[in-house]
Amino acid sequence: MDSSVAQTSESMTFSGQSGEYFRIWIVNVCLTVVTLGIYSAWAKVRRLKYLYRSTHLAGGSFDYHAAPVAILKGRLIGLGALAVYLISGNLLYGIDALIFLVILAFIPWVLVRSRMFNMRNTSYQNIRFSFKPVYGRAYEVIFGYGLLVGITLGILYPYYRYKRSDLIVSNASFGNLPMQLGAISREFYVKYLQATLIFILIMVLSGMLLTSGIDFSELFSGNEKSADSSPGTVFGVGLGVAGLLLAYFVVFSFLRAATTKLVLNNTTVGEHKIQCHWNISRVMFIQTSNIVAIVFSAGLLIPWATIRLRRYQIENLSIAIAGRIDEIMAVQSAEVSALGDELGDVFDIDIGL
């Protein structure tokens, strides 16, 4: 990078409001339930339009342009495939395994189609993003590297995740500015190692609690007829399972946040650089407290939780713009490919980074 070129750092801002989004969300849910799910495609478009239009950078905003009908078609196809899979298993033994393999074989194709659909329908200052139709590369990454992960008993998994992120970032562009992910496979390994250590720590703590000699059967009195202290054992096992679930949850949310931050921090859009300033513990805290709030509010706090997380994530993102602020203005719209909006995103795969 030419260090003599001045770099201005522009922070992203988020203007979404909980109260406003709550009202949008309630109407979405109600209409979806009343229409037995058909409205869900319109609900998704409305929701994303609101969230994207609330996201700002250098005075401009993003937007979402998908046609709800395309999304509905995609969802119906996804539902159809699911139904075929479920029913076939009960009709003819073994055929559901076959159908599962067929569905599996489509996954890389669906991934690319979804990415193309979603990027093509996302814009910043009215210029669309795009994604190259790299079907071959998708099969290479998901089945090629995926297979290697199995062969190496999981050791290659962080590398596979890096290749997947590379696939979905480095084939995207904003207008005529190509996006690129840096070579960060080593950094991916570091994150997965950290995650493994966290997992081990939690399991050790749970194990210590289990074997600390606390006699759980004392908690279940008035049951002298019982031959074995089964309630006590059940509680102990339950605690062990809870510990395992907690470990999985913590590790999963850590990895999600940490790898996303890693990818964002190493993504360039043309000459411009994305900068991610997330504090990972803070993101994990927000996600955890969100779930608690959602459970205890019977779901009513879902819109609040969404805005809260998104606000933190976006307001701690900035773009280092190479050159003057005017530079970001001179992005031209790339040639529009003929493919695109017919199918929507089947299975609604949320890829993330």
Next chain:
Amino acid sequence: MTGYSARYFDGRMAAFRPVRVHVIGADRLQVRDGAQNPVFRFDEITVQRRLGHHPAIVELPGGGRLEIEAADEFHAAIDPLVGSKGLVFWLESNWLTVALLLALTAALIWAAVNYGIPAAARQAARAVPVSVDTMIGEESLQILDSYMLAPSELTAARRAQLTGMFAGIVAQVGDKHDFRLVFRKGGKIGANALALPSGVVILTDELELLAGHDEELAAVLAHEVGHAVHRHALRAIMQNSLVAGLMVSVTGDVGSISSLAAGIPTLLAERSYSRDFEREADDVAYDYLRAANIDPQRFVDLITRLESTQGRAGTSNLLATHPSAAERSRQD
């Protein structure tokens, strides 16, 4: 007509120019940019529906876009002219309608879970032939035998006696299913009776031992036959799938971690369905006992015996799949 200040994006560059937008007559829009000042007919443009506090957005032919800050005024002027009713926005914009819709949604979900879904499953199950039930249950006995059950130690005479009793029960409350009574040593599952969807009913030696009278066993066997007759396995699969689908579609657009929270209401609904099925099977048991002139107390006796050995007292009823003996005795 009044003009509105706006940003104009031409769709070729990520840059905007400040312009003024004027509504001309009842069918045209002019963009005064100080140069060409193009005019567009309403049927050429798309006015995006009002959403939140954001600027009004007009999409122009050729990929251009207008963002008008004074959204309220602009929409008030143009919506009636382009025939946009703004119904969804109106529903969203006042707390009263939101509260009403929230109440409506809650009522609909409650009605769906408690009435709609069970009714739909009951109807659908009627359309499914009995042969499908057989397929669902086919593998189950082999799996149970491999992992949990051992051969029965009851004498051949005793088995013949119970088989005869079972035939009487099937004659009274059975149906087209191919009912068969099989005997096993329960082992890990202890004193128990299981009904497979195909019509196979498993009776464990431990339960035979626990029962104080053969009429208690008759009650339990009739209960199990009830499960098969009422297609509970099939209906459970249908209902649980529908509930899961409902929960996912309601909370769906939240993100994978938060959808964990959707699992809790699903679990509660499934347990409630399980209790309803148990009650239905209990009804079949009581029907049989009445028809055979057996004291219904026999059934309660056996349940009580089972509970006292398995330490059920005190377990919260909400999480239990089976109604307690106290509840069941209230049946008659």
